[in-house]
Amino acid sequence: MDVEDIRADLTEVLITEEEIHAKLAELARRVEADYADTTPLLVGVLKGAVMVMADFARELRIHIDMDWMAVSSYGAGTESSGVVRILKDLDTDIAGRDVLIVEDIIDSGLTLSWLLQNLRSRGAKSVKILALLRKPESIKVDVDVAYVGFDIPPAFVVGYGLDFAERYRNLRAIGVLAPHVYE
Numbered sequence: 257m258d259v260e261d262i263r264a265d266l267t268e269v270l271i272t273e274e275e276i277h278a279k280l281a282e283l284a285r286r287v288e289a290d291y292a293d294t295t296p297l298l299v300g301v302l303k304g305a306v307m308v309m310a311d312f313a314r315e316l317r318i319h320i321d322m323d324w325m326a327v328s329s330y331g332a333g334t335e336s337s338g339v340v341r342i343l344k345d346l347d348t349d350i351a352g353r354d355v356l357i358v359e360d361i362i363d364s365g366l367t368l369s370w371l372l373q374n375l376r377s378r379g380a381k382s383v384k385i386l387a388l389l390r391k392p393e394s395i396k397v398d399v400d401v402a403y404v405g406f407d408i409p410p411a412f413v414v415g416y417g418l419d420f421a422e423r424y425r426n427l428r429a430i431g432v433l434a435p436h437v438y439e
């Protein structure tokens with residue numbers, strides 16, 4: 257789906273498809289260099305990171321393994337609670353592995369900070385984070401994100417895996433959702 261297909265639902269296009277792909281290529285070059293001597297396990301966080309994982313993994317010119325987790329960080333509302341539940345766990349034993357968490361967005365940081373602790377406690381050799389988007393003004397806990405695509409304002413964004421009520425994940429770009437959609 258392209259921006260033109262849902263123009264009225266967005267107040268602004270923040271990041272175009274081309275900009276996303278250029279950034280993922282840039283991050284891939286850094287990751288290739290940093291993981292030259294190992295085969296990292298990329299852990300995608302469902303469902304938002306599906307598009308990032310698909311495009312980023314194909315950019316990489318090194319071997320990787322891939323696994324997925326699904327976690328729920330939100331209670332009823334749209335604010336992160338810090339209470340994280342595992343809905344789907346890894347299939348992989350990560351003891352001794354170099355793990356790279358692949359995320360769509362870091363908002364309060366609560367989800368990732370929990371996930372980082374959780375994966376470290378399983379005896380991974382290293383755990384680093386790649387996040388396509390970060391909202392610096394919304395950060396509540398300090399999380400060390402090794403690879404960040406874009407810093408964005410604290411607006412609710414959709415597209416490229418990010419949803420509102422499960423919609424807009426298939427939008428190629430990333431845009432700010434218009435208030436009339438959710439009000």
Ligand code: XMP
Binds near residue numbers: 336359360362413419
């Ligand atoms: P925290 O606050 O724990 O939350 O860093 C990260 C998760 O919150 C979701 N999230 C969003 N989803 N548009 C979305 O579609 C947004 O603007 C947004 N901000 C946070 C997302 O699931 C992420 O993994």
Ligand code: MG
Binds near residue numbers: 301303304305360
């Ligand atoms: Mg998510």
